Amino acid sequence: MLKRTCYSNNLKDGEEVVLAGWVHERRDLGGIKFILLRDREGIAQITAPKKKVSEEIFKLMDSLGREWVILVKGNTKSSPQAPGGIEVIPSEIEVISMAEPSLPLDPSEKVDADIDTRLDNRFMDVRKPRVTAIFKIRSEILRAAREYLLNQDFVEIQTPKISASGTEGGTELFPLSYFEREAFLAQSPQLYKQTMMATGMDRVFEMAHYFRAEESNTRRHLSESDAVDIEMSFIENEEDVMYILENLVSHILKCVNENKKKELALLGVEVNTPSTPFRRVNYDEAISLLQESGFNVHHGEDLGTESEKALGNIVKEKYGDDLYFLTKYPLSTKPFYTNFDGEKARAFDLDYKGVEISSGGQRIHDVEVLKTRIKEKGLPLSSFEAYLKPFRFGMPPHGGFGLGIDRLVMQMLNLENIREGVLFPHDRRRLEP
């Protein structure tokens, strides 16, 4: 078998190369035949003029089908007619794998496919250069996040994804059978990363996988989702946490802009690199802004989807910001572990173009206050014994956030559906592939 010497984006004039990839398109003009060979980095033209290639190659060019996997050995030649200015004259073609005709979708994107058809045949959908680009950008987001957090002295950890109970409340959990007991898939690493604050590790993060059994059926929700979760000790208040979050997101956007120019261009997306600090919009202000715009919202209630989106537009118009913090929510809208200042939660959401991509805040570290809050929330204290134990033996003030990767990708790239930015999304209806 021939061995690949380079990708399609690395062709230089007058070299002998071996390309490996898929037959993207064929054009047969009789005395000259073209094949577009697609690999991870792009598309290269294989050109076979009858008089310049062997009879065997010329015939073989005819028999190749779309999406067959082939290896092509040949000489590069610059040519004004070739796409990209350079083409390969084949001297050897090896068929590695054939593809059945009647493809389940069209990777050359001449004909669209529904999101459902695409996801059912994701292996082929991802062959589209634009789809590949989304996942290269997603990889860069995670690389940049890791880079920033490690530079800020965070320690990367992993926590269990199966737990005895889902004490955080709110979200519905997936039950599963754990030997002779019932267990649940983790809805977030929240309680574990708080426990880590009692170990003296000071600053931790996890590239976490969440499971949520919500009955949601929207283009923003999934049953499985990924997030960057952090927790940090010895903070003065939630502003210390927000500082990390805004600089993290800013670093991510900057890296994507600098390192994924080709992919962004392919997707036709421009990413604005925000300056820090991000705008703070407190809850009272948010309500006022919405009321001024004629929305029927009242103090004390959480924002619905419609008002959240509207607020995104208002902030964009008024201040020009895509990213902004929503702060000082009423405590009643937040989970039991949220610290507070009177009736105001020491918590925040980070919204990106009108969609929440992160939420976090300062946590309660005083065990007595925590017990009181659990009781106030009407939760059974007995089931929190294990969670509370680390708080009894020296727990520093701390806080953190979870940053949803899928939503970040969606908002950054203006995807209509969160599923487009997830390789194999699982939701209320979809469990395969």
Added chain:
RNA sequence: GCCCGAGUGGUGUAGCCCGGCCCAUCAUCCAAGACUGUCACUCUUGUGACUCGGGUUCAAAUCCCGACUCGGGCGCCA
């Protein structure tokens, strides 16, 4: 959980309101043929579809009922 909408060749669609002109449109793909610079090559010919079940009717892709599958909005949630 509540509500709205949609299922037509491999893929994406037209037709549905207002039943007959539909042995169903167009594009792409596929097959056969012609073509030496294509770049969504072009041209000729051909194959391939009304989600399922019931009902109304002389007549159903089209109207009605049910099932199944899917999409979306809200709620919840992140």
